[in-house]
Amino acid sequence: MKSTVDLLIIGGGPAGMSAAVAAYDAGVRDILILERDAHLGGILQQCIHGGFGLHRFGEELTGPEYAGRYAAMVKEREIPYLCNTMVMHLDENRRVTAMNEEYGLFTIDARAVILAMGCRERPKGALGIAGTRPAGIFTAGTAQKYVNMKGYMPGREVVILGSGDIGLIMARRMTLEGATVKAVCELLPYSGGLARNIEQCLNDFDIPLYLSHTVTEIHGKERVTGVTVAAVDENRRPKSETARFIPCDTLLLSCGLIPENELTKEAGVPLDRVTGGAIVDQNRETAVAGIFSCGNVLHVHDLVDYVSEEAALAGNSAARYLRGESEKKIAVGLKTDGRVRYTVPTHVTEAKDVTVYFRVSDVFRDARVEVRLGDEVLLSRKKLKLAPGEMETVTLKKEWLDKADGKELSFAIVTA
Amino acid sequence: MTDVLIIGAGVVGGLLARELSLYELSVALVEKEDDVAMGATRANSAIVHAGFDAKEGSLKALLNVKGSEMMEQTAKELGVPYKRNGSIVVGFSEEDRAHLEELLARGVKNGVKGLAILDREELLKVEPGIGDTVTCALYAPTGAIVCPYDLAISAIGCAMDNGAELYVDFPVERIEAIDGGYRVYSGERVLEARTVINCAGVYADKIAAMVGDESFTVFARRGEYMLLDKECGGVCRTTVFRTPTKMGKGILVSPTVDGNLLLGPTAENIDDKGDTKTTPAGLASVARSANEQVKGIPGGKSITSFAGLRAVGSTGDFIINSPRAGFYNVAGIESPGLSASPAIATYVADMLRRDGVTLTPKAGATRVRESMHAFRHMTVEQKNEVIRRDPSYAKIVCRCEGVTEGEILAAIRTNPRPRDLDGVKRRTRAQMGRCQGGFCSPTVVELLAREMGVPFEAVTKSGGGSYINVGRTKGADAQ
Numbered sequence: 001m002k003s004t005v006d007l008l009i010i011g012g013g014p015a016g017m018s019a020a021v022a023a024y025d026a027g028v029r030d031i032l033i034l035e036r037d038a039h040l041g042g043i044l045q046q047c048i049h050g051g052f053g054l055h056r057f058g059e060e061l062t063g064p065e066y067a068g069r070y071a072a073m074v075k076e077r078e079i080p081y082l083c084n085t086m087v088m089h090l091d092e093n094r095r096v097t098a099m100n101e102e103y104g105l106f107t108i109d110a111r112a113v114i115l116a117m118g119c120r121e122r123p124k125g126a127l128g129i130a131g132t133r134p135a136g137i138f139t140a141g142t143a144q145k146y147v148n149m150k151g152y153m154p155g156r157e158v159v160i161l162g163s164g165d166i167g168l169i170m171a172r173r174m175t176l177e178g179a180t181v182k183a184v185c186e187l188l189p190y191s192g193g194l195a196r197n198i199e200q201c202l203n204d205f206d207i208p209l210y211l212s213h214t215v216t217e218i219h220g221k222e223r224v225t226g227v228t229v230a231a232v233d234e235n236r237r238p239k240s241e242t243a244r245f246i247p248c249d250t251l252l253l254s255c256g257l258i259p260e261n262e263l264t265k266e267a268g269v270p271l272d273r274v275t276g277g278a279i280v281d282q283n284r285e286t287a288v289a290g291i292f293s294c295g296n297v298l299h300v301h302d303l304v305d306y307v308s309e310e311a312a313l314a315g316n317s318a319a320r321y322l323r324g325e326s327e328k329k330i331a332v333g334l335k336t337d338g339r340v341r342y343t344v345p346t347h348v349t350e351a352k353d354v355t356v357y358f359r360v361s362d363v364f365r366d367a368r369v370e371v372r373l374g375d376e377v378l379l380s381r382k383k384l385k386l387a388p389g390e391m392e393t394v395t396l397k398k399e400w401l402d403k404a405d406g407k408e409l410s411f412a413i414v415t416a
Numbered sequence: 417m418t419d420v421l422i423i424g425a426g427v428v429g430g431l432l433a434r435e436l437s438l439y440e441l442s443v444a445l446v447e448k449e450d451d452v453a454m455g456a457t458r459a460n461s462a463i464v465h466a467g468f469d470a471k472e473g474s475l476k477a478l479l480n481v482k483g484s485e486m487m488e489q490t491a492k493e494l495g496v497p498y499k500r501n502g503s504i505v506v507g508f509s510e511e512d513r514a515h516l517e518e519l520l521a522r523g524v525k526n527g528v529k530g531l532a533i534l535d536r537e538e539l540l541k542v543e544p545g546i547g548d549t550v551t552c553a554l555y556a557p558t559g560a561i562v563c564p565y566d567l568a569i570s571a572i573g574c575a576m577d578n579g580a581e582l583y584v585d586f587p588v589e590r591i592e593a594i595d596g597g598y599r600v601y602s603g604e605r606v607l608e609a610r611t612v613i614n615c616a617g618v619y620a621d622k623i624a625a626m627v628g629d630e631s632f633t634v635f636a637r638r639g640e641y642m643l644l645d646k647e648c649g650g651v652c653r654t655t656v657f658r659t660p661t662k663m664g665k666g667i668l669v670s671p672t673v674d675g676n677l678l679l680g681p682t683a684e685n686i687d688d689k690g691d692t693k694t695t696p697a698g699l700a701s702v703a704r705s706a707n708e709q710v711k712g713i714p715g716g717k718s719i720t721s722f723a724g725l726r727a728v729g730s731t732g733d734f735i736i737n738s739p740r741a742g743f744y745n746v747a748g749i750e751s752p753g754l755s756a757s758p759a760i761a762t763y764v765a766d767m768l769r770r771d772g773v774t775l776t777p778k779a780g781a782t783r784v785r786e787s788m789h790a791f792r793h794m795t796v797e798q799k800n801e802v803i804r805r806d807p808s809y810a811k812i813v814c815r816c817e818g819v820t821e822g823e824i825l826a827a828i829r830t831n832p833r834p835r836d837l838d839g840v841k842r843r844t845r846a847q848m849g850r851c852q853g854g855f856c857s858p859t860v861v862e863l864l865a866r867e868m869g870v871p872f873e874a875v876t877k878s879g880g881g882s883y884i885n886v887g888r889t890k891g892a893d894a895q
Contacts, residue, residue, distance in 0.1 A: 101807035123852035125720030135877035151892030152885035222881035
């Protein structure tokens with residue numbers, strides 16, 4: 001195993017592959033992708049439903065098809081990658097320790113690193129649901145793995161807590177496999193999933209979605225026998241008079257995704273409190289020189305198409321960094337008003353047109369997205385509806401950034 | 417006829433089995449669950465108490481102090497992590513301080529070394545993480561932490577290496593006195609033994625009643641806990657108790673030997689001896705108390721919550737006696753039971769000897785067992801040596817805890833063998849990290865199915881009816 005590489009990419013999912021292809025096309029030749037699974041593709045491999053690629057490829061693909069397109073691009077370019085390889089450590093000098101069956105534990109010094117490890121699902125323990133701990137409680141993604149990858153059904157009578165996209169997708173998938181999905185409970189007054197998934201995965205199958213509802217207790221000693229669900233008040237506290245028992249053998253959880261940044265933290269990269277991902281500039285470069293981050297390890301995306309787009313940006317940026325071209329010229333902070341929960345990037349260091357991704361904290365109708373420099377409104381865009389489940393973008397113009405050097409641009413949602 | 421039959425494969429029964437397996441005796445260990453360490457041993461505070469709590473002259477005091485002294489060596493022999501991190505009992509008032517003075521005096525009488533009352537200033541040097549309203553504390557430098565199920569599993573493995581036999585899924589339903597011993601029934605299965613030792617935890621009163629001993633009862637006191645992400649393991653260094661009440665030692669905040677932070681337990685007497693559910697009120701009180709004792713516990717970092725049952729005896733002390741010839745009770749082993757467990761084993765062995773059981777050291781028997789966690793603690797060179805011989809040690813299955821396929825396979829093949837997901841979890845930590853098995857549990861199911869030669873859907877979470885899958889998908893059926 002060689003001991004140095006120009007660009008090391010941690011993760012061979014949609015982000016890692018797209019970053020690798022972009023970096024290659026920008027002239028980097030000494031690249032290595034490390035992937036922990038047996039194949040490239042990451043979580044897309046188990047996402048056998050459609051809906052991927054409409055933006056990126058202009059056609060609807062399944063997850064494996066989408067991943068296959070990028071895997072083919074990696075292979076065409078003969079970009080080296082190692083599967084079944086787990087990165088164990090990363091330090092601030094970009095020394096990577098990894099392990100696989102062929103080489104055992106080995107270290108590589110990388111001139112640049114792109115973090116593309118993706119995210120994980122929030123487990124039951126993090127939700128603090130009271131009751132017993134029987135079999136039959138799965139995160140939606142684990143259930144998806146059993147059904148789509150292993151060919152086994154984790155249950156027959158299902159309640160789903162949380163209306164994230166994977167939960168919605170699994171409501172439909174379990175139904176198609178003959179299970180009965182009795183309820184989808186969402187703590188918040190709105191779903192965090194995509195509108196199209198609510199339509200196609202719940203409404204088309206008459207699966208009830210109970211907003212402002214939660215599971216307050218799990219029943220069953222060996223296997224789940226049912227759950228207690230209750231409506232919640234405006235402070236998200238269960239209203240005990242609304243509690244009712246739903247018999248079921250399975251509880252699926254789709255209560256949020258957490259960027260997997262353990263390696264990032266180990267390397268001393270500062271994280272954003274809201275996204276749980278690294279603090280990055282417009283190039284997706286973190287505060288540690290030469291370490292870049294993209295995809296769901298940076299912030300949870302709604303569509304994989306945007307993951308690819310962001311990862312390509314990170315790949316290009318890493319190529320520029322390796323050529324010594326990415327010196328910082330300006331300093332503009334991006335501030336949010338709370339209604340805008342976060343922005344990626346969090347700050348800008350070059351005066352050029354910069355696309356900013358953001359998410360909102362609540363559902364807003366007939367609202368305006370505004371970007372301001374002090375009192376001056378630089379942009380005011382009308383939106384019929386903004387929802388937390390959908391990622392939004394605005395593009396900052398070069399001249400605004402020139403003007404804002406040394407200051408902050410603020411992002412706000414204005415309603416009537 | 418077996419020489420000694422021990423009922424209950426928890427940490428007490430397990431360490432006792434190991435102790436007796438060192439002698440020329442045939443030893444059988446029976447357990448009602450499908451795995452060992454499933455009762456109070458599975459879920460408790462994982463603390464080796466210094467020994468100042470129990471009343472002087474009690475068995476609890478005697479065996480706690482002695483067990484605490486033995487624990488480091490016992491853990492070392494069994495390859496189980498042990499850490500003497502010290503413990504503090506914090507006080508918030510003058511009244512608490514008076515109570516702490518009493519504990520100190522009691523501890524001195526019990527023979528606990530190094531105890532001291534510290535003012536806030538001194539205390540901050542020992543434990544910078546204490547809560548803002550803490551005014552004083554009793555400091556016990558000999559307090560320690562150890563993993564109870566790890567200890568029990570290793571002790572039972574050691575006993576089995578020495579020839580002891582383990583019978584799981586063996587709930588004892590009836591005991592009959594026969595000539596020269598007892599006949600013990602579980603469904604169709606029957607074992608005969610010259611000596612029977614009752615280490616049945618919360619069910620020890622039921623077992624004693626089977627031989628006509630109704631001199632005590634055992635009730636279950638439930639304790640709810642929260643386990644926090646390893647990110648929080650550094651919030652405090654010592655185990656932080658609060659001044660005790662009559663219901664027990666109260667909530668503690670403690671690092672674990674694996675680097676997590678443990679909060680709990682509540683204390684609630686319950687009727688159903690199998691009821692290990694958590695409650696919203698219980699978990700809320702754990703969090704509230706913990707935050708008074710220690711500051712800087714980050715919110716939202718709980719990775720799991722659970723409840724354990726302490727076996728509280730009606731006498732207030734450990735109940736270790738022989739109500740009739742050849743039958744022994746080791747009952748009411750509530751806190752400080754884990755701390756006392758190594759001393760209980762030798763104490764009971766001495767009782768047997770006094771009662772005429774011949775204890776001749778067995779050639780080749782050993783107190784030592786190779787650590788199941790050896791790979792985790794190896795240097796890079798050592799790991800690579802292992803990987804060269806067996807590449808499955810380079811395949812990470814549980815990414816959160818960094819557990820390899822090689823370690824999981826070794827655990828599945830080592831006595832006492834795990835037969836379900838939770839059994840693998842307790843032995844290897846796979847599924848015990850921050851994603852709680854979200855990523856790795858399907859792979860662990862596959863490994864278990866393969867190793868046990870059973871279908872994928874036959875693998876359970878924790879035995880019995882805790883099935884994980886209900887059958888094939890439609891597409892899989894068609895294949």
